[in-house]
Amino acid sequence: MKIVIAGSGAMGCRYGAALFESGHEVTLLDGWAEHVAAINERGLRVTDESGTRVVPVPAMLFPAPGVPADLVIVFAKATGTAAVAAAAAGAIGPATLLLTLQNGLGNIEALRAHAPDERLLAGVSMYGTELVGPGHITALGSGETVFGPVSPSGAAAAGLAGAALNAAGIPTRVTADAMEVIWAKVAFNCVMNTVCSIGSIPVSALARYDDFDALALSVLGEIAAVADAEGVAVDTAAALRVMKAQFDPSASGSHLASMLQDLMNGRPTEIAQLNGAIAERAARHGIEAPANALIARLIRLLEATWSQRVTSLHHGAQ
Ligand SMILES: NC(=O)C1=CN([C@@H]2O[C@H](COP(=O)(O)OP(=O)(O)OC[C@H]3O[C@@H](n4cnc5c(N)ncnc54)[C@H](OP(=O)(O)O)[C@@H]3O)[C@@H](O)[C@H]2O)C=CC1
Numbered sequence: 001m002k003i004v005i006a007g008s009g010a011m012g013c014r015y016g017a018a019l020f021e022s023g024h025e026v027t028l029l030d031g032w033a034e035h036v037a038a039i040n041e042r043g044l045r046v047t048d049e050s051g052t053r054v055v056p057v058p059a060m061l062f063p064a065p066g067v068p069a070d071l072v073i074v075f076a077k078a079t080g081t082a083a084v085a086a087a088a089a090g091a092i093g094p095a096t097l098l099l100t101l102q103n104g105l106g107n108i109e110a111l112r113a114h115a116p117d118e119r120l121l122a123g124v125s126m127y128g129t130e131l132v133g134p135g136h137i138t139a140l141g142s143g144e145t146v147f148g149p150v151s152p153s154g155a156a157a158a159g160l161a162g163a164a165l166n167a168a169g170i171p172t173r174v175t176a177d178a179m180e181v182i183w184a185k186v187a188f189n190c191v192m193n194t195v196c197s198i199g200s201i202p203v204s205a206l207a208r209y210d211d212f213d214a215l216a217l218s219v220l221g222e223i224a225a226v227a228d229a230e231g232v233a234v235d236t237a238a239a240l241r242v243m244k245a246q247f248d249p250s251a252s253g254s255h256l257a258s259m260l261q262d263l264m265n266g267r268p269t270e271i272a273q274l275n276g277a278i279a280e281r282a283a284r285h286g287i288e289a290p291a292n293a294l295i296a297r298l299i300r301l302l303e304a305t306w307s308q309r310v311t312s313l314h315h316g317a318q
Pocket residue numbers: 007008009010011012030031032033075076077078101102103104125126127128129130131257258265270
């Protein structure tokens with residue numbers, strides 16, 4: 001298949017490398033010139049449990065040239081989905097499938113401007129990945145990819161894309177209910193990404209915190225109420241189990257949540273598409289969501305002040 005990755009940071013590079021190595025014609029599209037140049041000059045470096053390998057996958061700066069792909073996978077941050085899809089429009093032809101595995105709410109809505117529902121596929125990934133520098137990612141931990149068609153008429157297309165990912169060694173499950181898996185992952189990220197960011201801790205450190213269940217459930221209860229108002233069921237007990245399974249270093253325990261990576265890189269976070277979106281939708285539905293509203297405020301505080309974080313005693317002393 002001719003595959004274009006629209007937004008080739010940590011995750012886009014991870015999926016693009018695996019698909020390239022399994023024989024597909026892959027192009028990584030990104031807006032970071034130094035990263036694209038490093039990939040084209042030295043190959044994409046992928047570090048995983050077995051070491052570092054170099055993958056000679058080609059990369060290009062946006063915008064995409066006018067050559068339609070069979071599959072475009074959007075892996076920009078959710079803050080930039082609309083802009084990235086517009087910059088990738090040259091690769092989206094009348095038969096192109098458009099797949100989003102991004103975190104957050106609102107990605108499907110942003111992609112609808114570029115493909116009808118029968119060619120839109122959406123879901124989630126539990127892979128923990130870090131962009132450690134231009135042209136270099138660490139791809140650690142296991143995790144399932146789950147997605148489905150946005151419209152029932154896209155079921156065959158979802159099967160085709162799922163088969164390509166599985167054949168590339170990315171464990172993938174195709175579901176009939178994309179919205180259910182997206183909301184379950186939103187619930188996961190609204191707790192895990194924010195709490196790990198506020199604490200500046202890896203996922204595994206949460207295992208040491210006795211009150212995790214109460215903290216998580218205060219956030220999850222509000223999310224379940226908002227999801228319910230939008231016709232989607234979120235199973236809070238199941239969400240809590242999935243989170244706690246990630247404390248294990250062989251899952252994503254040693255991983256730094258993507259929101260914490262954003263803060264460390266001085267980049268905007270996806271808070272508006274996570275707890276911020278929950279607080280906003282709750283207000284629209286007349287539901288109280290103080291925990292999510294407070295967490296959104298705390299993350300915005302971190303975004304504004306991260307560069308002034310105190311990291312040692314006697315800060316400023318000579
Ligand atoms: N990382 C993870 O473990 C996981 C991430 N996700 C989700 O996948 C989506 C993509 O996330 P992810 O791959 O982590 O995103 P990254 O932060 O790795 O990359 C996103 C984009 O940000 C820009 N960028 C990133 N770092 C720099 C830098 N230091 N300097 C300049 N530009 C930079 C690049 O594009 P540009 O310059 O064009 O902005 C890049 O394509 C998100 O929705 C995320 O929540 C889901 C599961 C796990």
